[in-house]
Amino acid sequence: MLALLAAALDGSGPAILPLDPDLPASALTRALEAFAPSALITREGTGSVRLPAPRPAEVGVADTTAVVIATSGSTGVPKAVELSASALTASATASLRRVGAGAGERWLCCLPTFHIAGIGVLVRSLLAGAEPVITAGVDAEILAASGCRHVSVVPTQLRRLLDASADPDGLGTVLVGGAAASGDLLAEARGAGWPVVTTYGMSETCGGCVYDGVPLDGAGVGFDAGGRIEISGPMLFSGYRLRPELTAAALDRGRFLTADLGYLDDGGRLVVRGRADDVINTGGEKVVPGEVEAVLGTSPGVADVVVVGVPDAEWGELVTAFVVAADPAEPPDLDRLKANVRQALSARAAPKKVFVVPVFPLLPSGKPDRAALRDLAVGKREASG
Numbered sequence: 543m544l545a546l547l548a549a550a551l552d553g554s555g556p557a558i559l560p561l562d563p564d565l566p567a568s569a570l571t572r573a574l575e576a577f578a579p580s581a582l583i584t585r586e587g588t589g590s591v592r593l594p595a596p597r598p599a600e601v602g603v604a605d606t607t608a609v610v611i612a613t614s615g616s617t618g619v620p621k622a623v624e625l626s627a628s629a630l631t632a633s634a635t636a637s638l639r640r641v642g643a644g645a646g647e648r649w650l651c652c653l654p655t656f657h658i659a660g661i662g663v664l665v666r667s668l669l670a671g672a673e674p675v676i677t678a679g680v681d682a683e684i685l686a687a688s689g690c691r692h693v694s695v696v697p698t699q700l701r702r703l704l705d706a707s708a709d710p711d712g713l714g715t716v717l718v719g720g721a722a723a724s725g726d727l728l729a730e731a732r733g734a735g736w737p738v739v740t741t742y743g744m745s746e747t748c749g750g751c752v753y754d755g756v757p758l759d760g761a762g763v764g765f766d767a768g769g770r771i772e773i774s775g776p777m778l779f780s781g782y783r784l785r786p787e788l789t790a791a792a793l794d795r796g797r798f799l800t801a802d803l804g805y806l807d808d809g810g811r812l813v814v815r816g817r818a819d820d821v822i823n824t825g826g827e828k829v830v831p832g833e834v835e836a837v838l839g840t841s842p843g844v845a846d847v848v849v850v851g852v853p854d855a856e857w858g859e860l861v862t863a864f865v866v867a868a869d870p871a872e873p874p875d876l877d878r879l880k881a882n883v884r885q886a887l888s889a890r891a892a893p894k895k896v897f898v899v900p901v902f903p904l905l906p907s908g909k910p911d912r913a914a915l916r917d918l919a920v921g922k923r924e925a926s927g
Contacts, residue, residue: 613745632760691715
């Protein structure tokens with residue numbers, strides 16, 4: 543993978559489309575149909591791709607494209623983000639500069655390399671001239687044995703490292719992204735000596751382009767009339783593969799219109815409220831799940847929380863919270879959690895239902911699977927009559 547990526551970046555090899563090697567056959571078929579690669583490299587070797595239907599005569603990517611990242615987005619419809627070598631290099635260069643990573647300093651890659659976060663670690667490693675340590679995951683032992691100076695994790699991984707009393711000694715940077723990290727988690731990590739830097743970005747921006755609320759060098763942040771975040775800069779994607787209509791809707795005059803709502807705080811730092819397409823419409827009032835999660839995440843007894851909207855005949859959607867207890871033997875007071883949201887936000891924003899779960903179902907990217915949680919809430923309601 544690292545050699546293929548290096549060749550794609552310097553132009554000596556073709557563009558690459560990394561896919562999850564454990565994809566079920568049906569999902570792999572859908573990806574191949576949607577993205578039309580010319581060859582498939584598997585554990586068994588390289589072979590031609592036999593697509594089930596004829597493809598257009600011209601399905602190649604631009605000469606400048608180095609990586610194509612498959613993403614389902616929030617709708618589940620497969621799409622692929624085309625990233626140029628210059629965009630990936632600009633992103634990695636700005637990242638290294640921001641965190642002060644020096645030449646030869648190694649990165650631990652414990653995120654899937656078929657997602658942009660993992661690819662980003664590899665690109666930074668190539669630019670730093672240091673062989674990355676690539677693992678399927680991370681725990682206290684892996685971190686200690688890696689000898690790496692820098693690592694990129696999702697909040698769930700950071701939580702598990704803290705719970706395991708992992709030692710951050712020797713780390714220069716811990717990038718935390720992929721999902722919103724609670725203030726309590728970040729405060730606990732920083733208090734324990736972890737050099738945490740929060741990141742905001744997505745595949746279309748070559749990963750994180752805003753660190754601790756401040757755009758990387760060259761990146762710009764703005765907002766449309768509805769409060770959706772717009773990103774500009776040299777790390778933007780070139781377009782969605784074979785989806786010109788999606789490209790036209792997302793890219794306008796050098797700006798990428800994200801699906802996230804946000805604003806700048808009094809200090810000029812970006813605050814991400816949550817996804818516009820996650821907004822819950824309950825009784826005619828719009829509730830941003832991320833804002834409810836922020837309140838619940840600071841409530842006593844809560845280790846982690848995800849808020850979703852569940853279809854309801856009366857309210858349209860019910861605000862529903864799934865909570866992981868800090869101490870499973872003493873779960874938080876559910877009525878108190880609802881009261882906290884009523885006091886901080888509004889009565890309509892307060893969850894109608896709160897479920898305590900041991901863990902969240904996760905997507906391959908490490909983000910909570912909101913669709914699975916929504917289905918779980920529906921199942922619980924039906925089971926209770």
